[in-house]
Amino acid sequence: MSSHITRRDFLKSAGALAAVSALPVSLIELAFAESAENFTFAYISDAHIQHIRGKEFVRNWDKGLIRAVAEANLMTPRPDFIIFGGDLAQLGSKEELDHGAEMMSALRGKVHYVMGEHDYYLDLGEYWEKLFGPQYYSFDHKGVHFVVLNSILTYDDWTYHRWPTAEQRMVEMAGLDNPNGSPFMVGEKQRQWLAQDLDKVDKGTPIVVFSHSPLQKIFRGWNFWTEDAEEVQALLRPFKKVTVLYGHVHQIQYNQIGNISFNSVMATAWPWPYPTTYRQAESHLPKLTVPINRADPFQERDGTGWQFINLATGNVDAHYILYDNPARTVAFNTQSGQPEDKQYQALDNRLPPQNHY
Ligand SMILES: [Fe+2]
Ligand SMILES: [Fe+2]
Secondary structure (H helix, E strand, O other), X not given: OOOOOXXXXXXXXXXXXXXXXXXXXXXXXXXXXXXXXXXXXEEEOOOOEOEEEOOEEOHHHHHHHHHHHHHHHHOOOOOOEEEEOOOOEOOOOXXXXXXXXXXXXXXXXXXXXXXXXXXXXXXXXXXXXXXXXXXXXXXXXXXXXXXXXXXXXXXXXXXXXXXXXXXXXXXXXXXXXXXXXXXOEXXXXXXXXXXHHHHOOOOOOOEEEEEOOOOOOOEHHHOEOOOOHHHXXXXXXXXXXXXXXXXXXXXXXXXXXXXXXXXXXOOOOOOOOOHHHHHHOOOOOOOOOOOXXXXXXXXXXXXXXXXXXXXXXXXXXXXXXXXXXXXXXXEEXXXXXXXXXXXXXXXXXXXXXXXXX
């Protein structure tokens, strides 16, 4: 690929892509001072492939993934690799995972997979591992250390002893506002692995962590939450530049906690409502330190689109190209030391909250 990609060239080709298709692919550009270090990767997440019976699957979700794969294959310049951010399946069955894997197999390029709760809680990741490999790992690419975590584990008692069948365990974890659910966590074993993995990495190396759930506590009722988030954050604290990119929330979110920037990615299946609706839940616990905003999630493609992320300074500038909404930029403000949605930070510019339920 070209060793020098300007943002304008990039947007030009992305515009052509957007004209071809209206589906969400996240394309991310890491731009370093040395242009030879420039590279891109695509990010597809939360396809929720859902089996009905026999060879029938929910077509709307199929279409979301198929189109995202097609767009990723059209990207110019070619992304160096592709991340799938978790929730490939809806209820973790072999049929769903096989069908999702078949659609993903059309992607050109190396794919790194992240485990989602909808992939996991039927057989605890056994079949997923056969298809996609280990549940947590790290890799280095052009001067960046990438870490993939399985952040959707939970307490052993809930996992192994609470439910009479694996099917019921899966359904209980898939529900929202479900008192029978259980909070996600990375867990001690993986945290020990992470500590050892990071031990070898120079503290000036940019770190990008992929998790399915946010490695921060946003809203417990929907598991926009990771129980041991603070402990994971502590392991990341010694590094100068850290970004956590996560799926699961099906909407734009961003936040800054200490040295760690948080950015979410879009789903190919559907958008979840904006947290303004969270106040209707008893456990309204927004801990975001940065105000966020979004439009109406009940437009089919609202909250979907693609973005590229520029890490020129080691911090994230996320450029969202949205199909049903104006383009958005969530840029790291070096003065305030946090990501900010430039268009919507001012109170007067906020979009009104939706009142759908
Ligand atoms: Fe999801
Ligand atoms: Fe999820």
